Amino acid sequence: MLKVGLTGGIGSGKSAVAARLAERGAVVIDADRIAREVVEPGTPALSEIVAEFGEAVLTPEGKLDRPRLGDIVFADADRLAALNAIVHPRVGRRSQELMAAADPDAVVVYDVPLLVENGLVGMYDVVVVVDVPARTQVERLAATRGMSEEQARARIDAQATREERRAAADVVVNNSGTVADLDTRVAELWADLERRAVRD
Numbered sequence: 001m002l003k004v005g006l007t008g009g010i011g012s013g014k015s016a017v018a019a020r021l022a023e024r025g026a027v028v029i030d031a032d033r034i035a036r037e038v039v040e041p042g043t044p045a046l047s048e049i050v051a052e053f054g055e056a057v058l059t060p061e062g063k064l065d066r067p068r069l070g071d072i073v074f075a076d077a078d079r080l081a082a083l084n085a086i087v088h089p090r091v092g093r094r095s096q097e098l099m100a101a102a103d104p105d106a107v108v109v110y111d112v113p114l115l116v117e118n119g120l121v122g123m124y125d126v127v128v129v130v131d132v133p134a135r136t137q138v139e140r141l142a143a144t145r146g147m148s149e150e151q152a153r154a155r156i157d158a159q160a161t162r163e164e165r166r167a168a169a170d171v172v173v174n175n176s177g178t179v180a181d182l183d184t185r186v187a188e189l190w191a192d193l194e195r196r197a198v199r200d
């Protein structure tokens with residue numbers, strides 16, 4: 001098994017890269033998706049979040065009101081740390097379970113935004129960083145998720161810097177160009193990962 005940690009800042013294009021790697025045969029484990037699953041209604045994590053942040057972070061249907069909680073935690077580092085302490089250990093455990101269950105011959109890609117922030121670099125054979133300037137992150141988050149510049153900047157500021165991420169990278173995928181350019185970059189990346197998988 002080749003274990004690949006795939007990371008990048010919010011809106012950098014990690015999921016776009018992960019989807020293209022999955023098409024080529026990689027097993028992709030998506031930390032954002034697991035982070036959603038562990039806070040579904042009825043979970044202990046959701047109860048802990050309500051105890052910490054109050055009923056105001058629930059929708060009338062009893063689900064987590066994600067935009068509301070996002071506005072709270074990305075404006076206050078202490079509150080974000082409190083949320084992370086509830087969610088991250090559960091995401092870590094679940095992702096390890098999925099990794100352990102994957103085909104031993106697979107290229108397994110863990111798509112995780114906070115790989116550098118959470119000190120996970122040493123757990124992977126290869127660390128791939130999807131890299132764009134902050135301005136591009138802001139533009140794409142506005143275009144695709146309707147985020148204001150302020151909301152986008154608050155999230156970017158809660159993450160590692162571009163330099164910190166690049167310093168941790170074995171491979172940097174530049175996603176400043178078009179989607180067609182990204183297809184080419186991912187074809188090169190896949191060839192590189194396959195070479196590494198054979199060597200391992």
Ligand SMILES: CC(C)(COP(=O)(O)OP(=O)(O)OC[C@H]1O[C@@H](n2cnc3c(N)ncnc32)[C@H](O)[C@@H]1O)[C@@H](O)C(=O)NCCC(=O)NCCS
Pocket residue numbers: 009010011031032035065066067069070073080083084087088091112113114155158159
């Ligand atoms: C605050 C929440 C409710 C906002 O939900 P929302 O649906 O708006 O965003 P979503 O979860 O899709 O995340 C989008 C992106 O935001 C960034 N982000 C999310 N959580 C964090 C965090 N704790 N610190 C820094 N950036 C984060 C990532 O780049 C992520 O890809 C949610 O992000 C959350 O529960 N975060 C804590 C768990 C976490 O760290 N998840 C990231 C993967 S483990």
Ligand SMILES: Nc1ncnc2c1ncn2[C@@H]1O[C@H](COP(=O)(O)OP(=O)(O)OP(=O)(O)O)[C@@H](O)[C@H]1O
Pocket residue numbers: 008009010011012013014015016017032113140144175176177178179182
């Ligand atoms: N080269 C590109 N040109 C234009 N748009 C792009 C490009 N690459 C990705 N996008 C778009 O930008 C948005 C953000 O990309 P994506 O969701 O893959 O980022 P991400 O890094 O996974 O973000 P998050 O951290 O929020 O999960 C998506 O809507 C995606 O389709």
